[in-house]
Amino acid sequence: MDNFAKDFSYNSSSSTSQLVSSHLSLDLMNDKYFHAATYNSDHTEQLEDDDHEQNLDLIRKSPECNDLNSVSGSHVLHVKKGKKIRKPKCSFQTRSQVDILDDGYRWRKYGQKAVKNSKFPRSYYRCSYQGCNVKKQVQRLSKDEGVVTTTYEGTHSHPIEKPNDNFEHILTQMQIYSSC
DNA sequence: CGGGTTTGACCCGCGC
DNA sequence: GCGCGGGTCAAACCCG
Numbered sequence: 001m002d003n004f005a006k007d008f009s010y011n012s013s014s015s016t017s018q019l020v021s022s023h024l025s026l027d028l029m030n031d032k033y034f035h036a037a038t039y040n041s042d043h044t045e046q047l048e049d050d051d052h053e054q055n056l057d058l059i060r061k062s063p064e065c066n067d068l069n070s071v072s073g074s075h076v077l078h079v080k081k082g083k084k085i086r087k088p089k090c091s092f093q094t095r096s097q098v099d100i101l102d103d104g105y106r107w108r109k110y111g112q113k114a115v116k117n118s119k120f121p122r123s124y125y126r127c128s129y130q131g132c133n134v135k136k137q138v139q140r141l142s143k144d145e146g147v148v149t150t151t152y153e154g155t156h157s158h159p160i161e162k163p164n165d166n167f168e169h170i171l172t173q174m175q176i177y178s179s180c
Numbered sequence: 181c182g183g184g185t186t187t188g189a190c191c192c193g194c195g196c
Numbered sequence: 197g198c199g200c201g202g203g204t205c206a207a208a209c210c211c212g
Contacts, residue, residue: 109185111204124203128183137203 091151093141104160105129107136118142132157 107125115122120140127134134154141147 106184108183110206112186113202113204116201122202 089151089153091149093147093149095146096148105134105156115139115142120145127154127156129156129158 106128108128109123109125111124112121113124118139119142122137122139125136125138132154134152134156136153137149137151139149141149
């Protein structure tokens with residue numbers, strides 16, 4: 001785990017980001033070396049519920065959603081109809097043979113798209129917990145087939161279903177860096 | 181039967 | 197206006 005801490009590189013200017021992925025499985029650690037190349041976090045101010053619902057679609061259409069490989073970590077501003085919208089987004093890369101990382105939450109796949117200039121498709125998942133609309137995108141890098149990029153969007157409104165102490169530690173590391 | 185996956189259609193923003 | 201690419205929907209399907 002110390003190796004992970006060393007390998008882990010944080011790349012974000014966000015000071016108040018919220019981490020939405022909390023756990024990755026022990027299997028991942030044993031079977032696949034967790035590379036953890038980048039961490040990208042954008043933070044949005046807590047929106048009023050009404051605004052949040054209204055903005056979901058705007059967020060969904062945001063071109064920034066497409067930037068899986070971005071490591072800028074800069075705050076993303078979306079302006080439409082006079083509204084400023086910032087959305088929380090965390091992405092990281094793992095060196096793994098499998099695309100789906102067991103992060104302790106239950107996910108339901110709702111789409112898959114071919115990605116231009118990549119032979120691997122991008123998969124879209126939503127948290128299946130009722131009322132929780134956290135999304136994640138999973139894509140394998142065409143450049144390096146061993147690397148999977150996972151992007152989380154939103155914040156879980158419920159506890160983790162399958163806690164895992166090992167990655168709790170990772171989360172702690174990430175949260176320390178991001179001052180969550 | 182309930183919940184998850186697959187996959188083609190659809191929508192939207194953007195660049196030309 | 198049109199084509200392209202990304203993101204989502206939803207019907208059909210699968211599985212435990």
